Amino acid sequence: MTRILAVSNQKGGVGKTTTAINLATTLAAVDKKVLLVDLDPQGNASTGLGLSLANREKNLYHLLADLATFDEVLFKTDIPNLDLLPAGQDLAALEVELSTLDDPQFHVKNVIEPYANSEGYDFVLVDCPPALGLLTINALVMSTGVLVPLQTEFFALEGVAQLLKTIEAVKENFNQRLTLQGIVLTMFDKRNRLSVQVENDVRNTFGDLVYKTVIPRNVRVSEAPSFGKPVILYDMKSAGAKAYLDLAREAIDREDEN
């Protein structure tokens, strides 16, 4: 069964895109067939995988607006086992267009889920925008689980309760199978007292929901997208690359248990 994970957190800049790109790549590296869906109008996941704005004439907006087919929009990256549905700037307009439909929450699921199954993907990762609007709701309605990147900073803790409430509401009203697949601590700096304190707070509150793997703050991680590469291709010896490989193994274990 295809596992569909929404990478979501309405707090901005917590590492959603970075986690979506690098987890998709490390899952592909251990022979999982992966589709990355860039549902954020900013399109950072598409750029981070080397597809510039100029080369996205047909993109996810066109697929969702029924102006192009899945095969026309799909970008086969040069990473084996990893495909991408790239974002388009018009996605922001889509949010308004969706709200006029009868079942606005189900549109992305109705369009994309059939391909997730027929194309034999093991994992679909959906990079979400920093909001709890209709695009993110659509991602949650389609997903089997939610992966929540959580920056080890004070402001990032504030929004978690709101996010969990939204996940619960989507589960009750639109998607019974939806679970919180896990919380991943990002940009962790063990020399920083606040970082350590946030980790302790989060593990005390959420227990096993929190991945054992912690993603360290690592400059190679933030340099990689400027070369259009995931960190395991940009610098596979870096602490960031190793952490994302560990994360892939742990994500697979979590899915095997369920």
Next chain:
Amino acid sequence: MTRILAVSNQKGGVGKTTTAINLATTLAAVDKKVLLVDLDPQGNASTGLGLSLANREKNLYHLLADLATFDEVLFKTDIPNLDLLPAGQDLAALEVELSTLDDPQFHVKNVIEPYANSEGYDFVLVDCPPALGLLTINALVMSTGVLVPLQTEFFALEGVAQLLKTIEAVKENFNQRLTLQGIVLTMFDKRNRLSVQVENDVRNTFGDLVYKTVIPRNVRVSEAPSFGKPVILYDMKSAGAKAYLDLAREAIDREDEN
């Protein structure tokens, strides 16, 4: 004349809230009367100034929905010259409610601008959510200028062109006086090659629009909100506090020139 600055960038986590809180405080410290408007449903600016979620029963949502008066919602912080209109979680619902009005873009301006003038504020700073939706558009329509915090990272550069297009569109259609007041580089780390490269790129592209003051990455800045304080009150000797004091002086100079 009251200067109204929208602190805006749809890229998440670039330092919008941190800049709104700390610039508001340093402007107040040099005897400007300042109103901070927390237009982000996350409410980080309100928390960062010490007003917990529990103490915001009457908030900006109620003022904008005509369920409370300005005086009932206004929070006089214990920082002289600094008042706050705190966010409420219902603000996210407001975006949907606004879209049903005749002139949805003008609602925040119609409600808040009269008080900005009558209460004699020198500066009004509006903390915006990480999006270009109706809440941010409302902030731009009300503002005299836009202050853009720009994190010195690769992904942060991507969204600037889109933001500038949106500012232009608001200027043409709704608010002729709107200008790009300035770009502030944030979380700058001089040891980090990418940081230095982004600064050079940005100064080459935007010239004098870029503030001379650069906000360094400084752990004291990210610790301060967990104590409900701006950084100049939490640790006034820190590099972050000094940078935000410089920023206030430069912001005042920019406004005096115009």
